[in-house]
Amino acid sequence: TENSFIISNFQKIYSELMKSPEKYNQISKKLDLIIIDEAHKAIAPTYKKVTKTLASITTKIVGLTATPGRSISNEESNRNLSDFFHNNIVSIPEQGQGVISYLRDINILSKATYDPIITEEKIDLSPKQKEYIEKFYELPKELINKLSNNNIRNYEIIKRIDEIIKDNPKAKILFFALSIPHSKFICAVLNTIGINASHVDGTTSLNRRSATLEDFKKGKLNILCNERLMSTGFDAPKTDTIVIAKPTFSIVLYSQIIGRGLRGPEIGGTEYCKIIDVKDNIRGYSDHDLVYKYFDEYFINNN
Numbered sequence: 001t002e003n004s005f006i007i008s009n010f011q012k013i014y015s016e017l018m019k020s021p022e023k024y025n026q027i028s029k030k031l032d033l034i035i036i037d038e039a040h041k042a043i044a045p046t047y048k049k050v051t052k053t054l055a056s057i058t059t060k061i062v063g064l065t066a067t068p069g070r071s072i073s074n075e076e077s078n079r080n081l082s083d084f085f086h087n088n089i090v091s092i093p094e095q096g097q098g099v100i101s102y103l104r105d106i107n108i109l110s111k112a113t114y115d116p117i118i119t120e121e122k123i124d125l126s127p128k129q130k131e132y133i134e135k136f137y138e139l140p141k142e143l144i145n146k147l148s149n150n151n152i153r154n155y156e157i158i159k160r161i162d163e164i165i166k167d168n169p170k171a172k173i174l175f176f177a178l179s180i181p182h183s184k185f186i187c188a189v190l191n192t193i194g195i196n197a198s199h200v201d202g203t204t205s206l207n208r209r210s211a212t213l214e215d216f217k218k219g220k221l222n223i224l225c226n227e228r229l230m231s232t233g234f235d236a237p238k239t240d241t242i243v244i245a246k247p248t249f250s251i252v253l254y255s256q257i258i259g260r261g262l263r264g265p266e267i268g269g270t271e272y273c274k275i276i277d278v279k280d281n282i283r284g285y286s287d288h289d290l291v292y293k294y295f296d297e298y299f300i301n302n303n
Contacts, residue, residue, distance in 0.1 A: 010047045017053060024053055031059050038232070039063025040252075043077075043084050061085065100297045107266040110240075110273040112258070114299040116292075117156050117278045121147065125284035137250040144246075147280070148182040157245055157278060158189055164241055164274070165195055165222055172216065173223040173241040174260050180227050182245070187225040197223040200230070231256045237269040243276045254291050262298065275299065 006027075017024050031054055036042050042051060042063055055061060063085050082089075092099050103109040123143060125133070132140045139147075147153060164171050177183035180201045190197040198212045198221050216224045217236050224230065227246075231253060242261045248254045263269025277292065296302040 010050050013050050014046045017050060021053070028054050028056050028059070031056060034059060034061045036061065036063045037065075039065040039085070040081060043080050048084070098297055104264070104300070107264040107271070109262050110264045110270050111300050112262055112273045112275055112298050113301045114275050117160055117276060119153050119156065119278060119280050121150060121153060121280040123280055123282045125282065130284055133249055137253070139247055144178050148178045148185070153278065154186065154189075157186065157243065158193070160276060161190065161223060161243065162193065162195065170219060171222055171241055172219065172236065172239045173243060174230055174239050175223055175225045175243045176231070176246060176257055177225060177227050178246045183225040183227050190223060195223060196221050197225055199225040201226060202229060228253070228257070230260060234260065236260070237263045237267070240270045240272065241274045241276065245278045247280060247282060248291055251291050251294050254295070258295065258298070
């Protein structure tokens with residue numbers, strides 16, 4: 001019997017499927033296993049169509065994801081995702097301790113510490129602004145601009161990064177800014193004070209982005225600045241510090257961001273990782289702290 005496998009992304013298969021559906025009818029008859037990476041995206045319409053077209057009754061489907069949910073607040077979406085995989089969760093056998101603690105003890109996860117920057121910034125949300133956050137899980141643009149231009153807040157961010165570099169000149173820091181202009185500004189200031197930093201965003205050419213990411217992985221850069229471009233699909237396992245300057249209201253997004261630094265030594269990562277949030281006093285939105293408290297188990301200093 002001839003064995004074979006296909007590696008592709010959903011977009012490519014969907015495009016080919018639309019051109020020649022008959023090809024995939026033949027493949028589906030012989031397909032034993034489908035493995036889906038970033039499986040929390042599997043129920044998006046085009047992704048779902050690809051999987052359903054390829055899978056026969058006997059095809060097994062396995063989903064892999066570090067983000068096991070679509071949203072913390074949308075139970076229907078999470079239920080649909082679970083139903084798609086027939087509610088079968090592959091879990092670690094009971095070890096007499098929590099899963100996170102167990103994975104940390106066997107060095108699959110790094111030993112993460114939580115060390116926020118607490119600002120004096122007090123943000124009183126209007127009903128309209130609160131509605132915007134509930135709809136988009138984002139601060140409104142006017143508040144982002146206000147925080148971006150706060151000199152004291154920016155000083156505290158730069159000061160903390162400078163302290164980390166002085167303590168460990170080989171530190172690899174991912175910085176998530178409030179916006180693209182804010183990322184560029186912080187990057188420029190860091191370079192001015194002698195810290196090797198670079199900025200990337202969606203408009204950065206592929207060649208330059210590739211070179212910058214390679215420099216970061218090889219340790220030629222201490223800090224990689226971005227807004228949220230590096231929250232998914234970016235692999236730099238030796239990242240040892242995550243700095244998050246933007247208030248984050250989505251648990252799914254937050255898990256993706258901190259996940260950039262949580263890979264432990266057994267899978268090529270670091271033994272220790274620092275997670276540094278810039279936390280403002282956002283009044284009028286009671287769910288704000290829920291995002292941070294949700295991940296208490298991940299941090300060794302919060303247990």
